[in-house]
Amino acid sequence: MMMFENPLKKTSLARSRTLSETELQAFAAELDALRQSVLANIGEEDARYIRRIVKSIRISSALGRGLLMLGWFPPAWIAGTGLLGLAKILENMELGHNVMHGQYDWMNDKTLNGATYEWDIVGTSDNWRKTHNYMHHTYTNIKGVDDDIGYGVLRLFPEQRWKPFYLGQPIYAVIFALLFQWGVAIQELRLGQLFSGKKSKEQFAIEYAPTKRKIRQQLFKDYVFFPLIAGPAFLPVFTGNLVANGIRNIWTFTIIFCGHFTENAEIFPKSVLENESRGHWYMRQIRGSSNLTGGKLFHILTGNLSHQIEHHLFPDIPARRYAQMAPAVQDICRRYGQHYNIGNLPRQFGQVAWRILRHTLPSQPKPTAVPIPTA
């Protein structure tokens, strides 16, 4: 059951204490050492793991598409849709997202190369590498720089200026969740700039061309090719693909929103970027992210983004290693008085939902008990 927690119950920002520059240096040194200790052991096991993931995706995708061909028989449609949805979730989360971070570049395998991998969603990998790998991961939760804060559609933090537009955001959020892959596809295109006249139509056409090609490719594959080769099963294949894409959309939306927009996640002003030290960058990653608890299968299905904190600290380490790094990170956080945000999916999602509802209406930032020092 979802529970909507009252955000006024505790002042979350006071949970982490201010670290001096010297402390931040020691803090960074400990995290760097942890990184090195894990990197030293990356090898055969990780390669075998990611190949097993690829194999699982290929098999569940083929089985799913095969079963959908018998889709007039309801159990086959349900199983087929489920397996195809599972394949898409695994491909997007544990394979695509992580490969594009360069987590498996050390394998020197062209099919698992971060700079060239193309994933199974309507958004292009090239746009994702820019908005996500660079902007979101470098400027995590910096208001006005990291577009993932509300994706330009939602107001999730009181620091975002309120506009009457946000009154409809509970509805936008539902639509956004259902169509999440489309949100990802257009995020880097910055349609707002086009509508406000800041971007010319010609410039937009140039930027849109690769996305247009990718959209055409994805739509053709799921809604023309596979339904057509199914012959009489055109309709069940079509609807199965639609629902499988939808399942994947809702899942990725949920996991990504739970990673940064839970109650205790913080956002930061641009000013912290001035001469930001590595230690401060690490600290910002921790305080802007939150983890999800769960079993092994759950972690795999989230692409190990259930370990969002470890992922933000070490985005290029194979994600399957985050679980083993988490206790050490948690211990470092405890010793340096930094809040380590963690909870189960219903609890964290409840907090996200509350944020979406609460900031529909005007709201004021709480006075920060502990100001974030600038370097």
Place this chain on the structure above:
Amino acid sequence: VYNNSKPRLGAAMSHAAATTPVAMPTVKQLLAYVINPDVVDFWLQQVRPTWSMQRGLATIVGREQINHDTLTVFLRPNRHVPTFQAGQHLNLTVQINGMRITRSYSPSRHPAHPHDIAITVKRIEGGVVSTWLHTQAKVGDVVELDGVFGQMTLPAADQPLLLLAAGSGITPMISLLRESYRISKTRPAPTTLLYWVRSPADIGFLDELQQYAAQDHLFTFHIFFTRSSAQRCYEGEGRIDQTQLNQAVADVSAYTAYACGPTGFVQTATQLLAGQVKQLCTEAFSLPVVDDSLGTVQVTLTKQNRTLTIAKNQAILPALEAQGIRPAYGCRMGICNTCVCPKSQGSTTNLLDGSTQHDATQALKICVSSARSDLTLDL
């Protein structure tokens, strides 16, 4: 700090697509939308590990120990493995500890099965691939083969040939001799092989050489020991010098000469023969030369067809920028993967952990890597 330029095809393609009206996709394009070669390869390889749409793969079908530290591996290629001429080199890629690693070897045809490829590998101390081939590789394993290169191919049959080989530099020479004697039992012109090894235990292919000498009276060979004394008539002593060459061939002016071996050997051979022979072709192999002193190195950017000099103690990205090159970049701290580019040659140091990488790679983060030797980058 935000750079809009993109390193890959994407930008160029998007521009072309935007300026020309988008035509209806052809059937071939539509098929390309649904046929992902990686997915097809996955299913093909469930049937047979060497089946692939595009990649050159080969199965190990045999192993033969040549001497105490030299091994020949026999490979059965699929149809994507490029054809090579005797004397050329082929890139062999194996997977070790999860990582694909590439080395160049000179292949020859299997004497009995001309469709199979023989690769002879000397075990090198600390050599990852040679050690793996010697100790781990087994019949049935699959390796990748691609990228044929090299100029030392068989000259016209009536051309006198002088072959100089040191250590495992013998392998392209054996490939040339095998091919020549496969075509014909004898060569109409003189063929002389001079072969330098440390000691008698390091000789490879002696039986084969003796067989060629028996069947072709114009073929002679001499073996020189650099760390051992000569015993037999065809043996000599010492590193390559003018006397050895004079004794083997009185007048080299009509000869085509090929030399293959470590860099020092090839340099000496070039000094002794350049301008003296009709044609000289050399190939050197060496272990990575890493110079710990500060100073500068040459960086070759293959896409831009430029070579620049940069400092060794600086990250490559800012060093290139200082010279007006604008590679794509993002975070400049080693996390976002925007600046990665393939490195085909040279050694680099990772500035975050101080480790050194000698191997070719698909993905070098130039914002947190400095050069330790001359580099070739795909930029």
